[in-house]
Amino acid sequence: MGEALSTFYSKGNLNTMKNVTLYHHGPSTCSQKVRIILELKNISYESKIIDLLAGEQHAPEYVKLNPNHLVPTLVTDDGVLIESSVINEYLDDNFPGIPAKPSDPFNIAKMRLWVKYIDVYHPQCGSITYGIGMRNILIQKPKDELDQEIASIPDLIKRKNRRDLVDMGLDAPVLIEALKQTEVLLDKLEQELENSDWLFNNSFGIADAATLPYIIRMEQLALGELFSSTKRPNINNWYERIKNMDIFENAVTSYIPEALIGVLTKFGNDQKDKIFKIMEKK
Structure with missing residues (x-):
């Protein structure tokens, strides 16, 4: 390797x-x-x-x-x-010294339900990432190499979705559905943060960690206005709190090349008008 x-x-x-x-x-x-x-x-x-x-x-x-x-x-x-x-x-x-789960059983159950929901959402983020951003990098590879890479995906559904995303971009049905489900996720998250700084806990924990990378990815793809201070202020405030924590630099930004972020943001900006038109359709 x-x-x-x-x-x-x-x-x-x-x-x-x-x-x-x-x-x-x-x-x-x-x-x-x-x-x-x-x-x-x-x-x-x-x-x-x-x-x-x-x-x-x-x-x-x-x-x-x-x-x-x-x-x-x-x-x-x-x-x-x-x-x-x-x-x-x-x-x-x-490692129980610094708890990442709530202390009471009911909120632990709620945390697990939320994390399960996020896990279900996860493929939607993959579709957005590849359909808007990574597709434009992958199509620069030789066709035989790209075909072999897609064929190496063991899951048949994921393999087909990757093929569609690479071939169709924003017109891929799986991407259109992913954008719609992203709106649903953001509305749910905004509601959950209405009366609490953190998700189902008194401090940053597992539910927050499970959710954060998708907000980061949206920002990287130039979709940050979806959770602006005026559109979804609870998410915006939550995200700003996290970005001021040491773990954000140590676990996130230090591992993501600025060049990659720049490329993803450019691809997002170039397609933003069409992306938002898709999201406006109900």
């Missing part, structure tokens, strides 16, 4: 566990979720970067760890874990 896979990154923090290793990709939304909780709980870990654009998630030695060809993957003395939502609860249970 090349030198990128062997990149080592150790956090000298308060909590320690031997042999905690995170396989992840800097801009990946699900990787961000886990890095945020690792930072929040001051957990030392070894970082191994998987270059998704280079196809390292399909390398045989990585697929042995994650048969879904996805990031993140967490390896500890207990074994291997995949799926960011599962990983984050595991981390909170094993």
Whole structure:
């Protein structure tokens, strides 16, 4: 998997566990979720970067760890874990010093329902990312290489959706539906934050970490006005609070190349009028 896979990154923090290793990709939304909780709980870990654009998630030695060809993957003395939502609860249970879950059972249940909803939304964000942004990078690859990369996606539905997004861009039905579902997500989030600074907790926690990467991605794609101070002030205030926290720099911005953000923002700006017209249709 090349030198990128062997990149080592150790956090000298308060909590320690031997042999905690995170396989992840800097801009990946699900990787961000886990890095945020690792930072929040001051957990030392070894970082191994998987270059998704280079196809390292399909390398045989990585697929042995994650048969879904996805990031993140967490390896500890207990074994291997995949799926960011599962990983984050595991981390909170094993490092209770800085709680990331609510203290009462009812709010824990509400948190889990919200995280489940976010997990269901996740493919919509992927459609938006590829249809608006990454498509314009992928189509620059040789056709044979791009076809092989798409064919390597193990899930048949995801493979078909990727093909449609690459071929059709904003006209892909899966992208049109994703934009509509994004409006639904933002309305739900705005409502949940109406009477609380954080999601189902007295402080930043797992539900916030699960949601944050999608707001970041919208901003990167020049869609930040969807949660402006006038359109959705609760989300705007929540996002500003998070950006002022150390974990935002340590777990998010330090891992995302400015050049990539610039490219995604340009692609978003170039297509913004059509994007908003799609979102206005009910």
